[in-house]
Amino acid sequence: MNDTGLAAQNRLSAIYSQGALYEAVYRGRGKDYATDAAAVAAVIRERCPDAVSLLDAACGTGAHLRHLVKEFTDVEGLDLAPSMLAEARARLPGVRFHRADMAHFRLDRTFSAVTCMFSSIGYLPTTTALESAVACFARHLDPGGVLVVEPWCFxxxxxxxxxxxxxxxxxxxxxxxxxxxxxxxxxxxxxxxxxxxxxxxxxxxxxxxxxxxxSLFHRQEYEAAFTRAGCTVEYLPSPDGRGVGLFAGIRTVG
Structure with a gap:
């Protein structure tokens, strides 16, 4: 882990050192991970019908991956918080998880799709960090692979x-x-x-x-990060108008 990753770890909020409590909080609040995962899978399938592998960056306790593993035959997760990863590994013992900063990681493979859900991208402190993360996601995509990012509030x-x-x-x-x-x-x-x-x-x-x-990134800043990373980009508003929507893009071949 580089110095930036260590600094990010030091900024982790208290709840992220208590994975079991975090899980209980969102279960109690009625967070619908299954519906979220189904919507993301549909976005990916629409753009890459043959997608078989997926990396979930900032995967937390694996609550989305629990459902995405039913949609894709080969999934992996990545998160910075050890307590969150412990919950994820217990939930999905057959899945490979990585401890790393989403803005600075390098794995030994690429995927059909990369996702970053639950507005985790908002924890990045600057547009430079945003662009670094999106570029990192794109580098881990197969040519023609799909990137899906759930933003934080505009x-x-x-x-x-x-x-x-x-x-x-x-x-x-x-x-x-x-x-x-x-x-x-x-x-x-x-x-x-x-x-x-x-x-x-x-x-x-x-x-x-x-x-x-x-961070309150503007829509144009998300879109610029996708473009600079060599991906197309489309903003998909939340169907009910209450959520933050999704950004989806395809890594261009070449």
Missing amino acids: PERFTPHQVMSDLATVDGTTIARVSHATLIREGRACRIEAHYLVAAGGTDVRHFTDVHDL
């Missing part, structure tokens, strides 16, 4: 000072989460500060704070 759609809350009980553990979002870096990023209360039978209530800094 600047014009971000709501400053938004407060959100969740309460869920999963496998006997109750989790309360309250978050507050503000603009930082002169409006080029947002900071989400989340407070968690976690309680299970027979244990004390635990509190911790989790801070996420996410």
Whole structure:
């Protein structure tokens, strides 16, 4: 891992060192990984009907790969957080996982498709890092392979000072989460500060704070990164108008 990768590891939010808790939080919030994975698989099949292999960058606990492995015969995952990878490996023991920074990795192969889901791309701090990551994804594509990236919120759609809350009980553990979002870096990023209360039978209530800094890249900046990486690019809005949509591109031959 290079110095940039180590710096990125040091910036990991607290929740990413607690893979099991992260999994419980999003199960409680009703995150529909199966529907997301089916939509991504359809996007890939439309552009590359014969796709057989897939790399999921920033794969987290493998919740998308759990479903994508049913669509593609050869899948691998990549993430920076050891705790998240531990959950992914336990969930998918037959799948190969790599610990690496999505903006700086080099594997010994290419794939029919590369995905980066759940707005993980937003953790990249600059457009230079964005371009580095997309170029890295493209280098790991077969000629004619498909790249799918789920962006973070565009600047014009971000709501400053938004407060959100969740309460869920999963496998006997109750989790309360309250978050507050503000603009930082002169409006080029947002900071989400989340407070968690976690309680299970027979244990004390635990509190911790989790801070996420996410870049607010413009649509044109995503598109420029795809183009510079030698990929076509198309923005696919969310069908219900509430999600962030997807960027999809094909690595041009040559």
